Structure formats: structure tokens, C-alpha cells
Amino acid sequence: MERYYQKEIETMPREEIKKLQSEKLVKQVKHAWDNVPYYRAKMEAVNVTPDDIRGIEDLHKLPFITKDDLRECYPYGMLARPLKDVVRIQSTSGTTGRRVVKFYTQDDIDIWEENCARAIVAAGGTEEDVVQVCYGYGLFTGGAGLHGGAHKVGAMTLPMSSGNTDRQLQFMEDLQTTILACTPSYAAYLTEQIVERGLKDKIHLKAGIFGAEAWSEEMRHDMEDTLGFKAYDIYGLTELGGPGVSFECKEQNGMHINEDHFLAEIIDPNTLEQLPNGTYGELVFTALSDSAFPLIRYRTRDVCILNDEPCSCGRTHIRMGKLKGRSDDMLIVKGVNVFPSQIETVLIDKGYKANYQIVVDRQKHSDTIDVMVEMTPENFSDNLGEIEKKEKELVAALKAMLGILVKVHLVAPKSIERSEGKAVRVIDKRKI
Amino acid sequence: MKISQITVFLENRAGQLAEITAELDANNINMRAINIAETAEYGLARIIAEDSEKAVQILKDKGFAAMLTDVVAIGVPHRAGGLNDILQIIAAAGIDIEYMYSLIGEQDGIAYMVFRTKDADALQKELADKGIF
């Protein structure tokens, strides 16, 4: 029997979800118009007033909010409630210029924690469980979000925060943790340590909830096979409250977006037009419930796909696929979307350095893509045939990942140009 | 004789090899042989030098991809069939040669060849048993 934290909402018929979203959108736009002069000015600039927004079908009329807007408004420019109603902030760890501060009323926090509770229940969590939270606590949303969610579920919560692996493993063993919540990279490290220290038989994990970073299916399968538990993805942005914007169910095939609180769209990052479900594009969210920090049409820059097909878990909320990359980085080569992050994943997997350079060009009306890759000790040999063999494997892996042929050029270590210590990743000669 | 060979990755551009030899020269490292293998895109310089441990460290420090490999250097009599005799022995022993090249210079009518096999010790022993060094 599938269990839900808020069954009625999580399994609501789609028509009702849309009706609810329409009602909330109308209210939220009015709220922003009345209380956020910055957003009101943006609406006025495109000649839209709250009267023009009667439901989600009018969403496309509204202006977008970008990270630049948030920077412009820092710190209080987007705040829609008086400070007396605000009870907390969380923030991104970014450098000062890029820092985002998100404000919460007590209601905002309750909704955020409920969203995380939905994720924990979808991963099989109950009040009987022991949830070990080793996301960072403090300004970062990871610790606070999963901590609050575990409380709402009624599970016993271990507020470990990040780091101190000896202590993490000690508590995991002694208190018989059943659900682990942390970043996927730390989960992979803990998995490795559990094996290395011979603790596999002493660990009782049944599920892991891993987010805040991109991770691959291979990582998931490695951890699941090693520890015999299920690893679930969770997604969120500090701007939208934190983790729990969407989460995976037992199907592990896309993350259900909490649509009663977040209205999702996919847009073409170039034309800014809405795209139909099932098309890759940039994910845009409207926070329907956030009262202190009501973001409308916030451009996440994350590229993914939305899937509104019914899910076997019974949840009716739309699912978002794994993130494919950042829209700022997206290249279109021979009509195919290519993300440097995809190339990076393959390079690291094949033992090459993440220091690479992509050159895109156009020859005789056809796009070309070349990748400069630095030789590493791991792939070096005194035998030319061995080097060529590994190079061919790399080309094949890139083809499998991207769907197009990439020309690889092996170059000497540390030979790829860096500007201010950071490599220039992409040179698109078509634009020059 | 088993010796240590330095292999350096060469990008396909003018002056790469000269950069390597200049680096060795600047550190007073004497090169006894150099062999180049290449594709259209890149190549390998295989070098026999006097202090190969030191040489490979210098090259690595300068950012080159470089490594050491054990190879066998054999004196080949400078007469018809000299090399053939050796190759027959290696073939009869079932030893696979990945590549070979000659060392610069000869002494008393003997040219030196470098052989790369999976197991340098096995090749050395096989030839020594037949009186070839």
C-alpha cells in the first residue's frame, strides 16, 4: 500500500490541481503587485495588471524574475511581508555578489517542511524511522528542510549536520538509522567507508534521500547495490524555500513537483516561449504559496523535461526529469542540445581531467564540435595503440551520451588555456 | 640489458620535441636514443637517457605527460642476418614485441636495438640463455 503524507492533495485529480493553481496564482500575483514595488514595476513595464491574470492560462503574460533581479533587490527588495511577520532566513553559500537570501513566515516554513515530509513518506518513511540528516545545518536549506520534514513525519531525527564521518557512522550503527539524508557525493563517500570499515552488516538503512547536487544513475545503482537500500532524488532551490520542491517516489522515474505550491513551466531559453510537456527546456517556477518571498515565473536556468503521465504510485502531481544542465551553458549543435556538464561527466568517467575545451564551429553549413582533452597519467602509455584504443572508447562514450559525433583532440597536460585560473570551457566560433 | 625508457606525449605542433630536448639539455641529461611514433593527431617520443629517473621527473615537473618503461637493449652484430637471428629466437620463445628501434651509435661493429615486450625480464633471460646480451 502506497503511503502519502497528504493523500488528498498528493493524489488530487489533475483538473482540480489546475483549478487550485489558478486560484492561488491570481492571489499571489495580487499579493506581489500590492507588496513588491519591484515586481509591480516589471508588470507595468509590460502593461499587465492583476486584472489580466484570471488563471494559469494567463501565466505567459507575466514577466520573468531572474537571478539578476534578485541581486538587484538584495536584500529586502523582494520581501512582500512586514519584518514582524518574518521568522527566518536561509541563504545560498554563493559569494556575496551572488548570494540569495530567502525570507520565511511561519506558514512558509510549515509548507516547506510539509513538502519535505511528503518526500520522506514517499521514500517509505514513517514515525517508526530514524532519520539521519547530514546535510549542512545553518544558512544552507538542506539541513533545516529535511530536519523539519522528518519532525513533521514524526520520525526520530538525528541532526548531525555535515562532516565528521567517524561520528556519522557511529550514530548510524548505534542508533540503527533507517533513512539517510545528505548530498549524493557524501552518500557515496559514506557507502565507501561502510564497506572499507566492514560495517555493512551493522547498518540498517532502508532509504536515502539525496539532493542539492546532480548525480547519475550509475551512482544510484552503485550505492543501492552495495548497501541494499533505495536511493531517492530530491530537488529544490533556496529561492523557492529549499529542498522539497519536487521529490522521487518508489518509481524513481522523475520527481513529483509539489504542484499545490509550485507552478512549473518549461520555456525555450532563447525565445522565452512556453514549451509543451515532454520537451526539454528551461524550468520556470512560480511559488504559489510563499508569502514572504513570492517569486513569480522565476527562471531556474535548469534544463529538464516535464512528464504529466500518470504514475503508478498514485500521485497525480507532474514529474520533472533529471536535470540535463544549465540553460546558460546549453549549446545547440546539429540541432541537438549539448551541455558541457554531459561532456565533463564522460571525461571524468573515462579518467580524463575535467579541464577541457569545447570548440563549436560551422563548416559548409554544418556544425562541428571538437573537444580538447588533456592527457592524464591514467590514460598515458608508451604504446600508441593503447592510447588510440582509449581515445576511441572516449569518442564512443561521448557519442552515446550526446547522440552526435564529437571529435576528440588529445593535448598535453595543463596546456588548455585558463583565464583567471578558470578554464575557458566553450568557444563557439559560430557566434564570432 | 634491461634499461629504462622515457616516453613523452607529443602534441602535433612544431617545436614540441625541441622543448623536450632543450629541457633535458638544460639539466645536463645525455640522450642516447630517441624514437618517434605518431598518428596524425599526436605522437610519442621514446627516449633512452643516462639518468632516466631524474629526466622523467624534470619533464613531469614541466607539465609533460611522461612515464618510464622497462625495455631491453641488445647488441646486434653488424652482419647479414644479425637481426634475423635474434628475432628468430624471440619468435621461437613466443614473446610478442610491441615495438623496436635502434640506439644511436655503434661499438666495434655492434648496433644496439631496443625491444619493448610485456615482460622485459623474460626477454632478457631468453636472449642471455642463447648468449646474446
Ligand SMILES: [Zn+2]
Ligand atoms: Zn510516483
